[in-house]
Amino acid sequence: MRSWLFSYPAIISLLLLVFGCTPDDSLTVYSGRSKALVEDLVKDFEEESGINVNVRYGSSTQLSMALMEEGDRSPADLFWSQDAGALGAIHRADRFEQLPEDLLGKLPEEFQSRDGTWVATSGRARVLAYSKSRVDENDLPASVYDLTDEKWQGRVGWAPSNASFQSFLTAMRASQGESETRQWVLGMESNDAQVYSNNNALIQAISAGEIDLAITNHYYLFRYLESDEDYPVDQTFFEEGDPGNLINVSGIGILNHSENKEAARQFAAFLLDEKAQKWFAEQNFEYPVIQGLELTPDGTSLEDIRQVNPELDLNDLEDLDATLQLLREVGLL
Ligand SMILES: [Fe+2]
Numbered sequence: 442m443r444s445w446l447f448s449y450p451a452i453i454s455l456l457l458l459v460f461g462c463t464p465d466d467s468l469t470v471y472s473g474r475s476k477a478l479v480e481d482l483v484k485d486f487e488e489e490s491g492i493n494v495n496v497r498y499g500s501s502t503q504l505s506m507a508l509m510e511e512g513d514r515s516p517a518d519l520f521w522s523q524d525a526g527a528l529g530a531i532h533r534a535d536r537f538e539q540l541p542e543d544l545l546g547k548l549p550e551e552f553q554s555r556d557g558t559w560v561a562t563s564g565r566a567r568v569l570a571y572s573k574s575r576v577d578e579n580d581l582p583a584s585v586y587d588l589t590d591e592k593w594q595g596r597v598g599w600a601p602s603n604a605s606f607q608s609f610l611t612a613m614r615a616s617q618g619e620s621e622t623r624q625w626v627l628g629m630e631s632n633d634a635q636v637y638s639n640n641n642a643l644i645q646a647i648s649a650g651e652i653d654l655a656i657t658n659h660y661y662l663f664r665y666l667e668s669d670e671d672y673p674v675d676q677t678f679f680e681e682g683d684p685g686n687l688i689n690v691s692g693i694g695i696l697n698h699s700e701n702k703e704a705a706r707q708f709a710a711f712l713l714d715e716k717a718q719k720w721f722a723e724q725n726f727e728y729p730v731i732q733g734l735e736l737t738p739d740g741t742s743l744e745d746i747r748q749v750n751p752e753l754d755l756n757d758l759e760d761l762d763a764t765l766q767l768l769r770e771v772g773l774l
Contacts, residue, residue, distance in 0.1 A: 467493040467515045468704050471508065473501025473523035474691055482720055486711050492704045502761070508696070509534060518699040519708060521562070521691070524608055528559045528692050529759030537694040541706060546644055547713050547731045549747060552690055554756055560696030561755075562712045563721035564728035565678035566659040567609050568685045570644060570676040575653045581677060585656065585685025589628030598635045598643045601773040605640070605658050605689065611764045614686045615757035626771055636773070647674045656685060660726035663739070678749040686749040689758070690730065743761035 472479055476498050483494050497504070497517070505527040506516055520530045522539075531537055545557050552561035556708035571581065582588055588597050600606050614622045635652050637643045643655035644662055657676075665672045679685040693712060697703040711717060718729035728746055768774040 450586075454682060456659070467495065468701055468708055469495045469497065469517045470519045470521055470708070471499070471504040471517045472495050472521045473499065473504050473527060474521055478747070479521075480726055481716050482712075482717055485716075486708060488708055489711070490704070492707065493557075494708070500542060505530045506649050508536065513698040515696065515698065516706045517696055518701045519693055519695055521693045523691050524604065524758065525561075525690050525692060525755035526608055526611065526758035526761055528554070528694060529756035531694060531696075532558055532756050533554075533759060536696055536698075538697040538699065538702060538705075540695065540709065544706070544710055544713060549732065549743070550731075550756070551747065551750065551753075552688075552730045554694070555754060560709065561690035561692040561730040562714065563718070563725070564688050564690045564730050564746065565605070566678070566728065566749075567605070567685055567689070568659045568662075568676045568678060569685065570647055570657050570662055570674055572650075572653045572654045573673050573675050575650075582654075583680045584683045585679055586625060588634070588656070589625065589632050591632065593632060593639075593654060595633040595635065596653040597629070597632070598637050598646050598652040599629065599766050600637050600639050600643055600657070603639050606656070607761060607764050607768070608689050608758050609656075609684070609687045610750065610767070611758050611761055612687045612689075612753050613766075614764060615760070616751055616753050617684055619763075623771075626767065626773070630771060644674055648672065659739075663726040681749050682751050683749070684751045686751060688728070688746050688750040689754070690755060691727075710720075 479496065483496060487494055501522040501524055504520065508517060508520060508531060520531055532554055540557050542559060544560060545553055548560055552564065553559065610622065637646055640657045640661045643657050644665060646652045647655055659676065662676050663676055665674065693709050695702060695709065699705055713731055715734055718731055718734055721727040722729050728743065732743065765774060
């Protein structure tokens, strides 16, 4: 009888024991997500897996440009992006590896690339924030298009230089068309929409009485509510499918030149595990993107946000340049 010791898998394990490392012992991640949010999660992964992770932080756009420039010599095994647009750019360049079915099966199809080359890791929604005291709930606009109505003249805030606003506008161009989007932007300008530098400033401006409505990301208000539950601002979605409700995602893909694909798949799977998904919700008030996990910051379920989300291929958010050009042409940048 053959001893187990001489069986094939045992010999391989023995060799691994003797020679120690495999190429999978370390990973390099290019992260457009901030260090403050990501660092502890990465540490957890290192402890659980024994895989060492090097992270290069930067803006998602900068990192995607670096990946393009470095080509196959890039040290990156994974690209973890803050938004779908930068993932779309790498996807278009055919630089991502196909992800395994068991991973893809964890998320609804609108939160992954249609060809299965990247997956969302968490979601954030565009919403309408409004003053609790100066806006009657029954008067709330049903669509982002209604914000150009003279009823809201001078009362709406927006942040044209903010990356999330620009993603929303890129989505609007992709789903509604160039001329309709331009019309809307011009309509907002002539309705005296008030320009602010970022989403925090928008929420504060509502609270201070400078404006009554603002288009922003969903998680900012939660930060104010955390320290003051009577904060005088509330928020809502527009009607189902409205372009103003865009659900944008952070997401991750494995680069096809990586020599550490197994470890890279482990890392991606770790981010879609319940533990990490809860982390995003608790630390950043983001929406978990895996099916069957009902934990959300405000009682809105994944099904709810899927309902309101406009129909769109998130890879289309790649075309940021034309959005920036539009904003420059109308004097908003
Ligand atoms: Fe943000």
